[in-house]
Amino acid sequence: DTEVTQTPKHLVMGMTNKKSLKCEQHMGHRAMYWYKQKAKKPPELMFVYSYEKLSINESVPSRFSPECPNSSLLNLHLHALQPEDSALYLCASSLMGNQPQHFGDGTRLSIL
Amino acid sequence: GQQVMQIPQYQHVQEGEDFTTYCNSSTTLSNIQWYKQRPGGHPVFLIQLVKSGEVKKQKRLTFQFGEAKKNSSLHITATQTTDVGTYFCAEIIQGAQKLVFGQGTRLTINP
Numbered sequence: 001d002t003e004v005t006q007t008p009k010h011l012v013m014g015m016t017n018k019k020s021l022k023c024e025q026h027m028g029h030r031a032m033y034w035y036k037q038k039a040k041k042p043p044e045l046m047f048v049y050s051y052e053k054l055s056i057n058e059s060v061p062s063r064f065s066p067e068c069p070n071s072s073l074l075n076l077h078l079h080a081l082q083p084e085d086s087a088l089y090l091c092a093s094s095l096m097g098n099q100p101q102h103f104g105d106g107t108r109l110s111i112l
Numbered sequence: 113g114q115q116v117m118q119i120p121q122y123q124h125v126q127e128g129e130d131f132t133t134y135c136n137s138s139t140t141l142s143n144i145q146w147y148k149q150r151p152g153g154h155p156v157f158l159i160q161l162v163k164s165g166e167v168k169k170q171k172r173l174t175f176q177f178g179e180a181k182k183n184s185s186l187h188i189t190a191t192q193t194t195d196v197g198t199y200f201c202a203e204i205i206q207g208a209q210k211l212v213f214g215q216g217t218r219l220t221i222n223p
Contacts, residue, residue: 019114031209042213044202055209092152097209098144100157 003027006091006104015081015110020106023091025075031097032068032074035090037106043090049074050097079112115139115203118214120219131188133217135201143204144184146175146213150197158186193221 013019023032031050035043048056049068053057062086063079074091090107092101107110116135125131135144139171141164147155159168161177161184168175188195198216205212 033211040218042216044209048209050209052148092155098143098204100160101155102157102210103154105154 003062004091004093004102006089006105006107008107009105010108012111012112013078013081015083017081018077018079020078021076021089021091023076023093023104024072025102026072027033027093027095028071029093029095029102030070030071031094031099033092033094033101034074034076035088035092035103037079047076048097054093055097074094081109083111084112085109097103115198115205115212116141116144116201117216119218120151120216120217121215122220124126124220124222125191125194128190129189131195131219133186133199133201135184136215137203138184140181141177141184141203142181144177145204146186146201147202147213149216150199150200155200164172167200188219191219191221193223196221209216 007022033048034046036046037043045058046060046067052068063080067075086105090106091104094101116137118135135167139161145160148158149155159175163180165179171184176185198218200216201214202211
C-alpha cells in the first residue's frame with residue numbers, strides 16, 4: 001500500500017490529446033516530485049515543488065506542464081506528447097527536500 | 113550527469129546465496145539513500161546513510177557508507193525469493209533537493 005495516490009494507473013493517448021496526471025498525499029509533506037521512468041532504467045527527475053512553488057525544472061519540454069494547486073495535490077498536464085514520452089510517470093513526496101521520498105504506484109503512459 | 117555509478121547491473125543467484133550491490137562516486141557524497149523497486153512496482157525507501165563509515169542493518173540487509181563517503185554497499189545475506197527486484201542507490205544533491213539515482217542492480221533469484 002502506498003500513501004501517495006496517483007491517478008490514472010494507465011493512460012493511452014494520441015499525440016494531439018490533452019490529459020492530466022494527478023497525485024495526492026496527506027502526510028503533510030512539503031516537497032513533491034515528478035519522475036519519468038523508462039523500462040529497466042532508473043527514475044529521472046522532472047520537477048520539484050517545495051512549499052507549493054516550483055523549485056526545479058530539469059529542462060523538461062513544455063509539452064509537460066506541472067501544477068501544484070495546494071500542499072496535498074500535484075498535477076502533470078500533458079499536451080501534444082511524442083511516442084518517446086511513453087513511460088511510467090512516478091509522483092513522490094517527502095517531508096522536506098533532503099528526506100526519504102515516498103513514491104506512488106505511478107501512471108503507465110502510452111502515446112499512440 | 114550521473115553522479116553515482118552502481119554495479120553490477122544484473123545479478124542472478126540461487127535462493128540462499130548472498131548478494132551485494134555497490135555504488136561509487138568520484139566526489140564526496142553528502143548522504144546516500146537506498147531504494148528497492150519490485151517488478152511492476154514503485155521505488156520503496158530502504159535506508160539513508162549520512163555518517164562516514166556508517167553501517168546499518170535491517171534483518172538480512174546490511175548497508176555501509178565508506179569512510180571517505182565516496183562509496184556505499186548493500187549486502188543481503190541468504191537471499192529469499194521476496195528479495196527479487198531492482199536495488200537503487202541515490203544521492204541527494206545537497207541544497208538542490210535533487211535525488212539522483214544510480215543505474216540500479218536487478219536481482220533475480222532461482223528458487
